[in-house]
Amino acid sequence: MTMLKTLAPYExxxxxxxxxxxGRQLLYVNWERHRMFSRPFVLxxxxxxxxxxVLEEMAAxxxxxxxxxxxxxxxxxxxxxxxxxxxxxxxxxxxxxxxHKDLIRFRTPGLDGIAGTGY
Amino acid sequence: xxxxxxxxxxxxxxxxxxxxxxAWDTTYQKxxxxxxxxxxxxxxxxxxxxxxxxxxxxxxxxxxxxxxxxRKLYAILDGFNQNNGHLSVTDARYINVLKLFLGSTPxxxxxxxxxxxxxxxxxxxxxxRVACQMQAVDEYxxxxxxxxxxxxxxxxxNGMDEFAxxxxxxxxxxxxxxxxxxxxxxxxxxxxxxxxxxxxxVLTNILFVPFISGAAYNGDMAAMTVGFSAQSDxxxxxxxGLECIKFMLEQDPDNLPIVQRWIDKWTWRGTRKLxxxxxxxxxxxxxxxxxxKEAWEMYVEENxxxxxxxxxxxxxxxxxxxxxxxxxxxxxxxxxxxGFYMKPQATPFHTWIPTPDEMDWLSExxxxxxxxxxxxxxxxxxxxxxxxxxFDNKTAPMNCQVCxxxxxxxxxxDPMEMCFRESIYQGEKFHTCSDHCKEIFDNEPxxxxxxxxxxxxxxxxxxxxxxxxxxxxxxxxxxxxxxxWKLDKRALGDFNGSEDQKNFAAWREQATKN
Amino acid sequence: xxxxxxxxxxxxxxxxxxxxxLEDNPNAMxxxxxxxxxxxxxxxxxxxxxxxxxxxxxxxxxxELQLHLITISGHLDETDDEFTLSWNS
Ligand SMILES: [Fe+2]
Ligand SMILES: [Fe+2]
Ligand SMILES: [Zn+2]
Numbered sequence: 116m117t118m119l120k121t122l123a124p125y126e127x128x129x130x131x132x133x134x135x136x137x138g139r140q141l142l143y144v145n146w147e148r149h150r151m152f153s154r155p156f157v158l159x160x161x162x163x164x165x166x167x168x169v170l171e172e173m174a175a176x177x178x179x180x181x182x183x184x185x186x187x188x189x190x191x192x193x194x195x196x197x198x199x200x201x202x203x204x205x206x207x208x209x210x211x212x213x214x215h216k217d218l219i220r221f222r223t224p225g226l227d228g229i230a231g232t233g234y
Numbered sequence: 235x236x237x238x239x240x241x242x243x244x245x246x247x248x249x250x251x252x253x254x255x256x257a258w259d260t261t262y263q264k265x266x267x268x269x270x271x272x273x274x275x276x277x278x279x280x281x282x283x284x285x286x287x288x289x290x291x292x293x294x295x296x297x298x299x300x301x302x303x304x305r306k307l308y309a310i311l312d313g314f315n316q317n318n319g320h321l322s323v324t325d326a327r328y329i330n331v332l333k334l335f336l337g338s339t340p341x342x343x344x345x346x347x348x349x350x351x352x353x354x355x356x357x358x359x360x361x362x363r364v365a366c367q368m369q370a371v372d373e374y375x376x377x378x379x380x381x382x383x384x385x386x387x388x389x390x391x392n393g394m395d396e397f398a399x400x401x402x403x404x405x406x407x408x409x410x411x412x413x414x415x416x417x418x419x420x421x422x423x424x425x426x427x428x429x430x431x432x433x434x435x436v437l438t439n440i441l442f443v444p445f446i447s448g449a450a451y452n453g454d455m456a457a458m459t460v461g462f463s464a465q466s467d468x469x470x471x472x473x474x475g476l477e478c479i480k481f482m483l484e485q486d487p488d489n490l491p492i493v494q495r496w497i498d499k500w501t502w503r504g505t506r507k508l509x510x511x512x513x514x515x516x517x518x519x520x521x522x523x524x525x526x527k528e529a530w531e532m533y534v535e536e537n538x539x540x541x542x543x544x545x546x547x548x549x550x551x552x553x554x555x556x557x558x559x560x561x562x563x564x565x566x567x568x569x570x571x572x573g574f575y576m577k578p579q580a581t582p583f584h585t586w587i588p589t590p591d592e593m594d595w596l597s598e599x600x601x602x603x604x605x606x607x608x609x610x611x612x613x614x615x616x617x618x619x620x621x622x623x624x625f626d627n628k629t630a631p632m633n634c635q636v637c638x639x640x641x642x643x644x645x646x647x648d649p650m651e652m653c654f655r656e657s658i659y660q661g662e663k664f665h666t667c668s669d670h671c672k673e674i675f676d677n678e679p680x681x682x683x684x685x686x687x688x689x690x691x692x693x694x695x696x697x698x699x700x701x702x703x704x705x706x707x708x709x710x711x712x713x714x715x716x717x718x719w720k721l722d723k724r725a726l727g728d729f730n731g732s733e734d735q736k737n738f739a740a741w742r743e744q745a746t747k748n
Numbered sequence: 749x750x751x752x753x754x755x756x757x758x759x760x761x762x763x764x765x766x767x768x769x770l771e772d773n774p775n776a777m778x779x780x781x782x783x784x785x786x787x788x789x790x791x792x793x794x795x796x797x798x799x800x801x802x803x804x805x806x807x808x809x810x811x812e813l814q815l816h817l818i819t820i821s822g823h824l825d826e827t828d829d830e831f832t833l834s835w836n837s
Contacts, residue, residue, distance in 0.1 A: 117679065117680060119677075119678040120274055120275050120276060120421070121274070122271070122274050126680070129659075129660070129662055129683040129684075130683065130685065131687065131690050135694050136694060137694075137695070141690065141693065143665070145652060147651070147652065148650055150572075150611075150642075150644075150650070151572070151614075152629075153569070153576055153627070153631075153642045154573065154631050154632055154642045154652075155631075155632040155641060156629030156630060156631065157629075157630050157693070159711075175628075176627060176628070179627075181614075196656060214663075215662070216662065216663040216664075216665070217663070218632070218654060218656075218665065227650065228611070228650075229610045229611045232606065232608075232611060232650070233607065233650025233651070234607065234611035245811075245826065245827055288823070288825050288826055291811070291814075295811055299812070299814045299815060302815060303814075303815060439819055442818070442819075443755065443784070443818060443819055447781045447783060447784050448782070451783075458783055462757045462784070462818055466757075466814060466816070466817045466818060469814075469817045469818070469820045470814075472819070472820065473820070473824050480823075523781060523782055536750075540750030540821065540822075540837075543750060544750070544823075546837065547836065547837070
């Protein structure tokens with residue numbers, strides 16, 4: 116239950132409601148145990164965008180890390196938020212079950228960052 | 235001949251005459267109509283006269299001492315500037331800390347001035363009204379003198395001239411802006427806990443005491459004098475915040491749970507705001523007097539701990555976040571520096587990798603964390619930079635919906651894992667950086683759904699420089715962030731190779747030779 | 749028991765104030781830092797006008813402390829003769 120107390124009616128829209136993105140939706144991507152990138156990055160994409168486009172963005176950012184070239188893609192573990200899922204690179208975000216403001220957490224077992232520090 | 239001269243009035247009498255006795259209750263209008271703000275938060279006050287400023291400072295004494303502080307301050311500033319003081323700082327990296335300070339602090343002083351002007355109007359009692367008005371004037375003075383003292387550096391170094399434009403636009407200034415916006419849009423009592431208690435009592439001690447002492451240690455007399463001059467007012471501000479908390483707790487037992495929730499909330503919001511101060515102390519001061527961790531222990535754990543122990547007699551308990559802040563003091567300054575280092579094209583100040591000596595200092599000060607988690611990646615960055623492949627993460631950040639920090643903190647208990655929390659409100663997902671920010675969101679979602687997150691605003695097409703046609707068919711948002719932020723290109727990038735670095739070396743050379 | 753503390757900018761007047769504090773608070777601990785000095789006293793720290801006047805060689809109004817103060821910790825009570833910081837716990 117809200118604890119908000121106000122002197123007058125108080126109704127404001129969410130500043131990041133999906134309708135503010137001209138047909139696109141927000142998506143966050145994090146490579147777990149590779150904290151060199153400090154925080155996840157955010158993209159705005161149409162729900163029809165194929166998941167392969169996300170992979171391209173990931174490569175553009177994450178390939179700076181020496182672990183990138185050692186990834187065994189068959190062993191990668193994907194989560195949408197805290198829920199495991201297996202993305203299909205040829206299917207759209209929507210068909211992969213990815214909605215507005217979802218956070219994709221990408222794990223690469225055995226790769227734990229520079230000198231195993233998580234960075 | 236001995237003669238008894240009529241003694242001037244004592245402090246207590248003078249204070250009573252010149253504050254409470256000059257106030258009156260309204261009769262043409264009902265008091266509750268004149269002061270509507272002090273009841274709606276649920277705080278019950280029975281006797282406003284119970285609030286007394288323990289400094290017992292009256293307006294006449296206030297003007298007298300403040301004007302003397304200003305005279306001292308400007309005499310030192312003049313001397314510093316006339317003497318080319320900017321060349322006496324340890325090395326040119328130091329100046330970057332001033333750039334960050336200028337962007338982040340004076341605008342918040344101005345917000346404090348606005349907030350306390352409102353408090354000076356909204357509070358019923360004469361005691362708090364007068365103290366709040368004095369504080370409003372103080373905060374305005376801090377805003378002005380900080381800009382004055384740094385303006386001399388602006389004549390020589392890049393990246394300082396657009397701080398006012400950048401305040402509400404730059405990604406990394408959002409956390410401080412959101413802190414004050416949250417406080418000022420709350421009711422007056424919550425504002426007093428947020429600013430009077432959390433900001434003044436906890437934060438300014440770290441920002442203006444060890445950090446400013448560090449500025450002095452690095453030869454910056456301008457920042458030292460302005461910092462200490464401001465902090466001399468803060469002693470009064472802390473007292474006001476503490477008095478307000480005691481006053482609420484003494485007036486009615488029903489106030490306890492409300493005050494406790496605010497203390498929990500604002501201690502945490504203050505902690506998040508301090509992450510960048512930690513990095514200023516540990517990474518940006520070329521000569522260091524104490525680590526952020528040591529400052530945290532002295533001013534937050536001991537000093538804050540003393541306060542919470544004292545308030546226990548009213549039923550106040552230590553804020554829920556306290557144990558997490560103790561764990562995080564070993565990490566946040568390193569995590570912050572990495573977050574800034576990787577964005578060389580998105581701040582008006584330079585970043586760099588600490589020298590081997592400086593890394594050794596960090597190992598010594600952070601024996602539990604630095605070598606284990608942070609040194610290897612910093613050494614990797616260093617090697618990459620030397621090989622001509624300096625790190626530049628071009629992506630836009632994910633931020634916490636409450637504190638608006640980038641989501642860069644670790645899961646409590648596991649420094650290798652990121653911490654993410656989420657809430658669903660009216661069908662939409664909202665992400666927070668911690669249990670404490672999540673709780674703040676869940677308590678008042680109506681408020682935090684409005685948070686301004688700059689990377690999201692960019693993607694909505696709201697962050698374009700003048701002249702960009704957002705309706706053009708080929709419009710892509712966020713293509714000219716430097717233009718939107720008004721970032722001076724000379725101020726970007728690594729410190730190594732910067733114009734500031736070259737100029738400082740050349741001018742110092744000139745200053746010491748014919 | 750918690751410490752009450754006070755910190756001053758280092759200058760000629762605060763040097764005398766610190767001397768007075770050390771005289772009136774036998775348990776005081778001095779922490780010398782660049783351009784500032786911090787004094788901690790367990791539970792209760794008092795500054796007495798008379799002692800400061802003795803050290804400084806002139807009459808002294810305790811409100812002049814405002815000019816040199818950097819920070820304080822503890823509940824404050826200020827009268828014409830004493831400036832006290834204390835914790836109740
Ligand atoms: Fe201030
Ligand atoms: Fe203040
Ligand atoms: Zn947060």
